[in-house]
Amino acid sequence: MEPVSLFDLATKQSEWLAVRQSAIAGNIANANTPGYTANDVEPFEKVLDRAVVSLQATQAGHLGGATNASFKVKPDEADGAIMPSKNTVVLEDQLMKAGEVRRSFELNTAIVKAFHSMMMMAVKS
Template identity: 75%
Template sequence: MEPVNLFDLATRQSQWLAVRQTAIAGNVANANTPGYLAHDVEPFERVLERTTVSLNATQQGHLGFGASEAAFRTRAQEFDGAVMPSKNTVVMETELMKAGEVRRAFELNTAIVKAFHGMLLAVSKG
């Protein structure tokens, strides 16, 4: 089992959340566009499954902790509801709920990083 760097993991999740928020904003912006299919990003769990964590030497004598870049893939959302006559699949209520999930995830991510940073400071100060 490989060690996990919390700051690297938090950065990856923040990047993923930013991409998801962009997809949600695009859906909201195109809510009245005929034929527009709502998009979402793949779940963060799948991104983590594809990510390999490894040590990278950045300079001779130094070791850095890095992860391979995984692209966050957007895809058309699966839609089970009734399609509008314009063939648009954006449901505003769903998009607003997803935006709330992203906001809560950003807040949790920030709180965890802040707590971990505080622990590191406490340990380093002695």
């Protein structure tokens, strides 16, 4: 049975969410560090836009391709809220982003569970 691309997409989003969660955790940890610039990860949509879509090899000798799953951590755009110490971390914003990541993880997991359940019912039939 061939892997379904939905599982691959869910895996890539899960990896992206893990990188984003690490960036947010680093921002929160450095909230009082003078001169620290808050970081975030580029939107997942941009990661998908960079992905190369190609045919997969079904036999040896067939041409195949790979997708680009690198996630770029970049400085977060400051909304004018820069502390006197030149720190750009706003804890409220970071906590809201952490909540978004949690909800996205939960949605990702629920979709994978539902799709896995449908696949298992199709295989049993």
